[in-house]
Amino acid sequence: MSKTAEFLNKKGYTTKNNKSFTPVSIKGILENPVYTKADMDIYKFLKDTGAQIYAGKSLFNGKNGIMAYKKTFQKPGKPNQKLDMAKWIISIGQHEGIIDGIQWIQAYNTLNTPIIKNDYALLSGIIKCGLCGSGFITKKRSDRPGFYYICAKKCGIKNLPGQTADETVLKKLKPFLSKPFLNLDILSKRAFIYEYIQSVIWDGVSLNYCVGNNIKVIDGDI
Numbered sequence: 436m437s438k439t440a441e442f443l444n445k446k447g448y449t450t451k452n453n454k455s456f457t458p459v460s461i462k463g464i465l466e467n468p469v470y471t472k473a474d475m476d477i478y479k480f481l482k483d484t485g486a487q488i489y490a491g492k493s494l495f496n497g498k499n500g501i502m503a504y505k506k507t508f509q510k511p512g513k514p515n516q517k518l519d520m521a522k523w524i525i526s527i528g529q530h531e532g533i534i535d536g537i538q539w540i541q542a543y544n545t546l547n548t549p550i551i552k553n554d555y556a557l558l559s560g561i562i563k564c565g566l567c568g569s570g571f572i573t574k575k576r577s578d579r580p581g582f583y584y585i586c587a588k589k590c591g592i593k594n595l596p597g598q599t600a601d602e603t604v605l606k607k608l609k610p611f612l613s614k615p616f617l618n619l620d621i622l623s624k625r626a627f628i629y630e631y632i633q634s635v636i637w638d639g640v641s642l643n644y645c646v647g648n649n650i651k652v653i654d655g656d657i
């Protein structure tokens with residue numbers, strides 16, 4: 436984003452307020468669905484995240500652009516705070532959309548997921564240790580294909596077999612996953628999961644998932 440901002444500034448472009456672009460303003464543009472076509476992918480995504488949609492499903496025909504209200508709120512003297520997507524109010528504008536829904540979803544998710552280096556562990560950044568509260572790192576198995584989630588503080592909790600954990604969580608989320616999910620890259624998949632589950636806690640015996648302040652058991656012994 437800083438490179439994009441730099442590029443635009445060098446070319447002499449300015450924001451609508453005649454200011455220079457910054458990484459923050461670029462992120463704001465990418466996260467704004469106003470440029471996105473109101474199509475079925477974005478309809479499903481917004482609906483899944485709990486946004487309030489004030490337009491009939493049939494109007495999501497891929498032509499006009501999205502309007503999203505209540506994306507931020509402002510306290511006096513403080514910078515704008517982002518509001519949860521569940522609080523967004525969505526309608527369809529008079530303007531033409533230019534970006535496909537799935538493209539916007541990928542960009543949004545990529546921008547809003549913790550940066551994790553590995554490209555195989557679905558729950559990286561989401562899974563936490565039930566003993567010490569720390570995050571998990573991953574380690575590839577040396578004896579055969581596969582990997583483990585390991586407590587980053589090595590507090591002594593049992594290592595968690597990676598694939599089993601990923602599959603268990605995916606199975607639980609299956610009813611909420613839309614078709615585009617399968618086409619997403621791993622960053623977007625993580626972000627998608629993160630939209631539903633704030634954290635997954637491994638207590639050494641079972642996987643528990645945390646939605647808001649509620650903790651529920653996903654599965655028994657693993």
Ligand SMILES: [Zn+2]
Pocket residue numbers: 564565566567568569586587588589590591592
């Ligand atoms: Zn631990």
